[in-house]
Amino acid sequence: MSEEGRGRMVTQTEADLDDATLVARSRDGDMQSYEALVRRYQGPMYRLALRMLGSTSDAEDAVQEVFLTVWRRLAQLQEDRAFVGWLYRTTTNRCLNVIRARRPQADVELDEHESTSTRTRPDHAAEVSEQMTALGQALTGLTPEQRACWLLREVHGRSYDEIAQTLGTTTQAVRGRISRARAQLAEVMAPWR
Template sequence: MTARSVEQSDQVTEGSLDDLTLVSRARDGDTRAYEQLVRRYQGQMYRLAVRMLGSASDAEDAVQDVFLSVWRKLDQLNDDAAFVGWLYRSTTNRCLNLIRARKPSADVDLESTESAAGYTDPVRAAEVGAQLTALAAALLKLTAEQRTCWLLREVHGRSYDEIAGIVESSTASVRGRIARARAQLAEVMQPWQ
């Protein structure tokens, strides 16, 4: 390892580098740079996967597979700025493939105990937990494509154009899927309003 690469690796541990620099360094074989990218985005990808799959263990496996695959194919990324979109697309595609390969489970925990645990009033905590359980069940009743688009928009705050790129569809299709998902979820969640 040269003095310059040691210096660059030391900078990576500071966590102050932007994504473009980290992606570029990771493409050049800097594992510390890639580790920093993983730490930066694994939470977002996990939250997307657990909501799509309805299973924490399946989500962990899917995200691990995605980050391993992305590392192996990093040299195929033509634009460093497209890294985050590529992660979302890879995670979404991996989850959709898993959904297609199996029937979704009704036993879903969307971290409801953690979310409800923040309430000191036990009645309110139970109510929030029940709402989250109902939402998780309602999400599983959506088509995989509707669920994906809805999660990317409502939970991850992605634009319609970004979602269209991630799911490889038109913006109009994405808007339609989200509208149908919202309508179905509103109907199911009506008792909670």
């Protein structure tokens, strides 16, 4: 291999590597590779936990616990390419356990990021804020399983099969939960149409 070729391999960053490579390196004890995975998926897992739990502190705790658990159990992952699905499953199950362990909270914070257009138009920002508050409250009215299915499908774009695997149920059950969640949310959100 030429000196130039070796230089390119050495300078390749974790951001350039695919998940399977980072997982394999992490399993071999490479903390930098695992940190790259955490940086890559911390945001989506936090948003999922925040929407499921309705509390920033609970979501932060849940995601921190998930990444610690995943690090400890990384050797148990059979296929490196299955990491993302495993991460979603672990996060969802952790959130469901937190929900079952406490009474549902009335307020659900959805996302602390505002779009540029809502910052420039205060009237629009107020309306969007009211809609997000209403949606957050509507989500707390769903069963934890319905909420998990709806969020994984509508917010995180997971397939019905992936959601079924994540929750350890059938695709038909997932479709039913999402259908009931959509109907219930549509009813509650009807004034906003």
